Amino acid sequence: MLSAKATCNSHGQDSSYFLGWEEYEKNPYHHLHNPNGIIQMGLAENQLSFDLLESWLKNNPDSAAINHHSIFKQLALFQDYHGLPAFKNALVEFMSEIRENKVTFDPNNLVLTAGATSANETLMFCLADPGEAFLLPTPYYPGFDRDLKWRTGAEIVPIHCSSSNGFRITKSALQEAYQQAQNQNLKVKGVLVTNPSNPLGTSLSLHELELLIDFISSKNIHLISDEIYSGTVYCSPGFVSIMEVLKNKGLMNTEVWKRVHIVYSLSKDLGLPGFRIGAIYSNDDIVVSAATKMSSFGLISSQTQYLLSEMLSDKKFTKNYLRENRKRLKQRHEMMEKALQKAGIRCLKSNAGLFSWVDMRHLLSSPTFEGEMELWKKIVYDVGLNISPGSSCHCSEPGWFRVCFANMSKETLVLAMQRLSSFVDSMTKESNQSRRRQPLIGNPRRLKSLPKWVFFTIVHYRKVGEERYVVRCDDQLVSNNKRVDFL
């Protein structure tokens, strides 16, 4: 009765990603009410600098626009998909400021969208026909499987990156991915990179950026640079935008320059995911024109555009915010890195983002993805931390996990690290003591190996009364591994 898109074939959401959420929702940590609950470390949110936003709002009460009748009416009627000019001007200046003014952006080339989720999908609609492919370096943000492929019909072919060189993009990996696409009869339309990377937390090196430019030039394809974490770069080597590299190579106003597109958002840098503020920046007039019309399907509320235009035009505020936010992120990152180190756990050396890419290969019972799942289950159920397994990010090596550090208080992070440390201690003791390795510890009822259906696509979970059930892609409602029928 419904379209092919409505059924779960082209979806590919990783089950583990959602199971961790489900467990967290059932038993969320609260320092007073539920101190033994699960701590959420799978959510890439920036909660470190709200006080700065709140104090700005206190000093600028009119920005909410409900006090002045004429402004309210104007905004309420404003649905022009070109966007509020004052907001676009302020946004491009903010983007420039993040890049230390080494590049400037023309507001006429900026298209506003309801979040980066919408921006990425819109760009796909503009650049790829159904069945065509984009190459993405692994590991990558799990949401891309939905955002880039679901309604567009486009395909993703991975560019495999490995820990042997810090997961950097190499020329051979690019070529291999391209070849792989050809073997599958997929026409490659472009490469999409996230810079700084989610989940790695690293910014692309100059070498990688140049490699990418050479690659897309030679193949005559596009490059999308998702730079939504650009304002979270907290230490050297600093952030180099693809636009800067193009400029320095004298490639402005060339054909390749027109094939590079940037995606931005205020969800991570400013911590405002609820406000749905995203943008596409392109030097190709046709792309800008098509994307602008498509933005009709996901415009930013004019009320929100106004608020942010006021905030971002306050240069004193933006300067201070960017600096202070970076400082706090750096402190948090260092705190977590040190604590992990003490527990004998290493992280990928990172300089950006709201998370660390953590190496737990040495804790795997076997160097396989089954081993990774097993470890992950222990960490969720026994240690009480919801972290994201590398397999959910399509990492080609098992044992890596993304651990977020900016979505909780300092005290909660300390507790999380203590729990992890105790867990590692007990694991070490155990492996020393027992001859025959017991792969599972703790409550056997909770830790019986997850049934096969977990590896089906889990669509979401649904609340019925006070109970939460996981809904499988074939619409079966399941609770504790038992199928439940509802009328």
Place this chain on the structure above:
Amino acid sequence: MAIEIVQPSVAGLSKIAVSETHGENSPYFAGWKAYDENPYHEMHNPSGVIQMGLAENQVSFDLVEKYLESNQEAASWGKKVSGFKENALFQDYHGLLSFRKAMASFMEQVRGGKARFDPERVVLTAGATAANELLTFVLADPGDALLVPTPYYPGFDRDLRWRTGVEIVPIHCESSNNFQVTPQALESAYDHATSMNMKVRGVLITNPSNPLGATIQRKVLEEILDFVTRKNIHLVSDEIYSGSVFHSNEFVSIAEVLESRNYKDSERCHIVYSLSKDLGLPGFRVGTVYSYNDQVVTTARRMSSFTLISSQTQLLLASMLSDNEFTEKYIKINRERLRKRYETIVAGLKKAGIECLKGNAGLFCWMNLSPYLSENTKSGELEIWKTIMEEVRLNISPGSSCRCSEAGWFRVCFANMSEETLEVALSRLHEFMDRRRRDRNLLSVL
């Protein structure tokens, strides 16, 4: 119907990016350009083009403004320290519960309590534009067809077809029965689609209708429901003008019909709503898909990730729409003011010798200029439209842009301007028609 020529990829772009299916090169938009270049202003440009092609509701802003004035705290983050943070972090695609409840209750009030809405079935989208596209993605595959009665809102050509690859097959309606949908027209459209090897997935109606400005009669709704049930297809009812019905007892929502049938076969029905027309807030991007089908609700909700409503806006409107005193008063007064405007324009047009379809809802009237066409064709229609744009300096929407099968009909908006401006527009039209008659009389005696 425009002939679509599939474009080859231009400089590595998708076919969608270079196609014309967004429809912005139609005459519908040429009128806009004329207005943009020479907009009417009471003081600064009294001879400029008056915009009568924009279906906006500006007649009841004072009510919303008054509400905000007395409820500033409730409508913003107030004194609660955590209020802003919580709101700014909230991106759950289920939407703010308080807002969903408020929307469901508002939709009930608009229907005079004659139908109930479950907040769990309310899926939020950034406007009805997004809701219609999203539903199309969920209900149909590329190449499939949706049947839509003509005349219809020109934006559907883009919203339902552009990125989805779905086709619209018109259900032809005629002035002889006031453009109502008939069972024969439904069957005919279905057969036509089938003959072109298109799988029909559903019928999409707008009730009250844009551009007709009239509600669909209960009998017709029942016939449409019977038809979609027989063919085992979907029914989408776009009810974004439901709060703009001049007399509350004249609107029957598909929700009422379903309730009276105890929701039998209701899982093929879906309603689209928005606050852009009834509340006059198009800039805030507030739309909803309300479905009686669980799988559609589930899927639509996940798809809404691409088009969420700003949590800041959800918060503001949650407080406003849950204030029953405000909403009741607003709905009642808004109706009265729209009715008055409608009566003014119809009377004014009549004085000018122009008849309209008998309407009872919406922000526009459906005007009949067919007696005045030089030839009863689309080009005759566009000729008079151009004249009205250039000589009378009014931007109105020609029926051909709404795929009307009869020439000479025009949609004329009346709620997006002051009463004074409306009078100016009417007097200009009156003068024009007088001049025309005099000129014709003169010609006939020469």
